[in-house]
Amino acid sequence: MHILVINCGSSSLKADIINTINKETVAELRVERISTTPTIQINQNEITYSGIVNTEEIIRFSLLQLKQFDANIQINAIGHRVVHGGDKYTQPILINEDVEQQIEQLISLAPLHNPSNLSGIRICKQVFEGLPQVAVFDTAFHQTIPNRAKHYAIDKSVAEKYGIRRYGFHGTSLKYVSERVAEYLQTDIKHLRMVACHLGNGASICAVEFGRSAETSMGMTPLEGLVMGTRSGDIDPGIILSLIHEHKMSVEEVEELLNKNSGLSGLSGIGNDMRDILKQAEEGNEDCRMAIQVYTHRLTKYIGAYVALMGGVDVLLFTGGIGENAATIRKRVCNKLNFMGIVLDEDKNIYQKLTDEQDVIELQDSISRVKIVAVKTNEELAIALDTEKIVNEKNKVNSIPKIPIAISARHIHLKQETINKLFGEGYQLTEYKPLSQPGQYAANEKLTLIGPKNKIENVRILGPARNYDQVEISRTDEFFLGIDAPIRESGNIAGSPGIILEGPNSTVQIHEGVIQAWRHIHMHPDDAAMFGVHDKDIVSVDVEDKDRPLTFKNVLIRVSDKFKLEMHIDTDEGNAAQIHSGEEGVLELGGVSCQLHEKNI
Numbered sequence: 001m002h003i004l005v006i007n008c009g010s011s012s013l014k015a016d017i018i019n020t021i022n023k024e025t026v027a028e029l030r031v032e033r034i035s036t037t038p039t040i041q042i043n044q045n046e047i048t049y050s051g052i053v054n055t056e057e058i059i060r061f062s063l064l065q066l067k068q069f070d071a072n073i074q075i076n077a078i079g080h081r082v083v084h085g086g087d088k089y090t091q092p093i094l095i096n097e098d099v100e101q102q103i104e105q106l107i108s109l110a111p112l113h114n115p116s117n118l119s120g121i122r123i124c125k126q127v128f129e130g131l132p133q134v135a136v137f138d139t140a141f142h143q144t145i146p147n148r149a150k151h152y153a154i155d156k157s158v159a160e161k162y163g164i165r166r167y168g169f170h171g172t173s174l175k176y177v178s179e180r181v182a183e184y185l186q187t188d189i190k191h192l193r194m195v196a197c198h199l200g201n202g203a204s205i206c207a208v209e210f211g212r213s214a215e216t217s218m219g220m221t222p223l224e225g226l227v228m229g230t231r232s233g234d235i236d237p238g239i240i241l242s243l244i245h246e247h248k249m250s251v252e253e254v255e256e257l258l259n260k261n262s263g264l265s266g267l268s269g270i271g272n273d274m275r276d277i278l279k280q281a282e283e284g285n286e287d288c289r290m291a292i293q294v295y296t297h298r299l300t301k302y303i304g305a306y307v308a309l310m311g312g313v314d315v316l317l318f319t320g321g322i323g324e325n326a327a328t329i330r331k332r333v334c335n336k337l338n339f340m341g342i343v344l345d346e347d348k349n350i351y352q353k354l355t356d357e358q359d360v361i362e363l364q365d366s367i368s369r370v371k372i373v374a375v376k377t378n379e380e381l382a383i384a385l386d387t388e389k390i391v392n393e394k395n396k397v398n399s400i401p402k403i404p405i406a407i408s409a410r411h412i413h414l415k416q417e418t419i420n421k422l423f424g425e426g427y428q429l430t431e432y433k434p435l436s437q438p439g440q441y442a443a444n445e446k447l448t449l450i451g452p453k454n455k456i457e458n459v460r461i462l463g464p465a466r467n468y469d470q471v472e473i474s475r476t477d478e479f480f481l482g483i484d485a486p487i488r489e490s491g492n493i494a495g496s497p498g499i500i501l502e503g504p505n506s507t508v509q510i511h512e513g514v515i516q517a518w519r520h521i522h523m524h525p526d527d528a529a530m531f532g533v534h535d536k537d538i539v540s541v542d543v544e545d546k547d548r549p550l551t552f553k554n555v556l557i558r559v560s561d562k563f564k565l566e567m568h569i570d571t572d573e574g575n576a577a578q579i580h581s582g583e584e585g586v587l588e589l590g591g592v593s594c595q596l597h598e599k600n601i
């Protein structure tokens with residue numbers, strides 16, 4: 001696929017067309033200083049724009065140029081970097097009207113970012129009409145941080161009213177690099193505790209505990225945490241009040257100070273480029289030396305804190321322009337952390353370089369208990385891959401038929417011999433109504449189930465007669481009756497408990513046959529071929545578009561040319577999930593989790 005990745009900011013637009021097969025960027029558009037003196041480049045070639053300087057017009061014009069740039073490149077989908085996904089989005093999502101509105105509603109949480117992200121989405125809708133668009137949120141990866149890390153210690157009612165909590169950012173990069181490093185180390189990420197330092201112009205650090213973000217340094221806005229290029233990171237909130245009240249700075253001036261004139265730039269006085277700062281520090285510039293000291297002090301402090309939160313660390317990961325390249329910064333930090341078993345190999349740290357071919361390098365000494373790695377981040381590729389995944393899932397889900405779900409109420413199957421005992425010799429069940437499975441019917445006849453604790457009346461018999469007696473009840477029924485029945489496939493009743501069946505004329509004690517039906521899907525061999533499953537496969541079924549979306553795992557496939565496609569769950573399962581008969585499920589992609597072998601039956 002060719003995915004167009006859009007990062008639409010307030011003063012710049014970055015758009016990359018990425019081939020997701022070889023992971024190469026086939027075209028890149030860069031628009032700088034959009035609202036003042038715009039420059040437009042495609043693959044570093046200057047494009048002239050002669051219209052009026054209007055942000056939306058320039059974005060539209062530039063994207064049209066990119067679209068027409070190479071007739072051989074067919075764009076299949078668009079992935080947008082969206083900075084704030086609020087509480088709502090835990091993963092990338094296909095954009096529709098509803099998602100657009102949600103992003104708009106989140107503007108109050110990210111006034112500097114979400115408006116431009118949204119305008120990128122809206123302009124793309126016009127320029128690339130009909131193409132699927134996916135929003136990939138910077139905040140999504142951090143939705144897993146626990147409440148104790150999310151809360152600021154301020155008045156709860158104020159926090160709730162304004163959505164004030166810690167959200168975290170850089171999630172797309174942090175997820176990508178942590179997964180990449182786990183892959184590189186050939187270790188399941190679920191077994192790794194990582195501290196991931198994303199050190200670019202913006203900087204944040206994340207405790208990636210067994211693959212999930214457990215704590216991160218950016219908060220409600222990308223201003224909290226580490227020292228950044230031009231942002232202050234953590235400061236005493238009292239300073240802001242003091243600047244406004246005592247020193248009469250305007251709110252806008254303070255905003256400018258903290259976002260644009262602080263961090264490395266504010267401390268060094270020579271700008272935010274770490275290369276320049278390192279060079280001048282070497283030449284004796286005291287401010288640059290102090291900038292480096294404050295920068296590494298804060299970073300070291302955070303790493304120590306995150307190791308403490310996770311109760312240990314397996315991997316210390318550096319990424320972003322500084323993390324990937326600045327050996328001096330890595331060394332200053334690691335040297336302080338030797339006591340934690342973080343021991344850098346100084347030669348590797350200086351001489352090993354990340355390249356296009358080598359996107360992860362290991363930097364630890366052989367005695368280090370902790371792996372130290374530098375890894376190339378690639379947010380654009382991460383967005384492209386996420387977008388491709390969502391679009392593929394959508395296409396597959398749309399092309400795979402849904403499975404109707406039926407709720408099975410408690411019922412009874414009987415052999416003719418038991419029917420004779422209950423209703424009289426030679427009695428034939430009479431049809432009340434046909435069931436969805438061909439040839440099967442609900443009978444007019446009903447029985448009372450008598451358990452050790454209670455009885456349940458009016459339980460319907462299903463016909464036709466079988467060659468075994470079987471009573472299918474829910475877990476709630478079991479509690480009520482006082483019976484503990486196993487979950488079984490229909491017909492597999494060996495060793496299950498018995499029960500007393502009371503009919504109009506007599507009572508019969510069956511000695512086995514009470515089960516909870518194993519949730520299952522009836523399907524015709526043609527359906528099985530289409531889904532790529534076989535009789536007795538065990539699969540998962542997603543039920544979405546509900547207040548309680550859920551996945552039924554451990555669903556048994558039953559294939560017969562007498563069956564019609566339908567999933568059967570019992571009343572307890574239906575109630576818990578608020579599903580009604582007639583709703584639909586989707587067979588989970590990648591489907592079969594195992595085969596039911598005879599010994600499991």
Ligand code: ADP
Pocket residue numbers: 199200201202229272273274275276278320321322325326327
């Ligand atoms: P952004 O957050 O804008 O994507 P980057 O990840 O490109 O930023 O990081 C930019 C920072 O990385 C700058 O401070 C730059 O000086 C620093 N950097 C890039 N290369 C090196 C290097 N070789 N040595 C030290 N710092 C570097």
